[in-house]
Amino acid sequence: MIHDDQRKEYIATIHEALDSGVHHLNTGDFYGSGKNEMIIGEALKGQKRESTFISVKFGILAAPNGSMYGLDVRSATIKNYITYPLSNP
Numbered sequence: 001m002i003h004d005d006q007r008k009e010y011i012a013t014i015h016e017a018l019d020s021g022v023h024h025l026n027t028g029d030f031y032g033s034g035k036n037e038m039i040i041g042e043a044l045k046g047q048k049r050e051s052t053f054i055s056v057k058f059g060i061l062a063a064p065n066g067s068m069y070g071l072d073v074r075s076a077t078i079k080n081y082i083t084y085p086l087s088n089p
Contacts, residue, residue, distance in 0.1 A: 002035055007042075014043035018052065028057035029081065030068070056082065 058081030059073040
């Protein structure tokens, strides 16, 4: 669970990175069970989204305890992995 003060700190860190010239953000759906992607989406609202490159790692299967136990890189699931982060608020 991400507390509100942590969320604000993460967003402030992303804003500072963008203001410092960072244009590439790298994420994955397995970071924080997808919460990382939502924080990036929230941080980019009203920011320089068109000049920010976002790369998304995908396919890692994670257990509830966070351990990784396999890969799912079937062509049928790749579209979902790519589309989901774009639909996060």
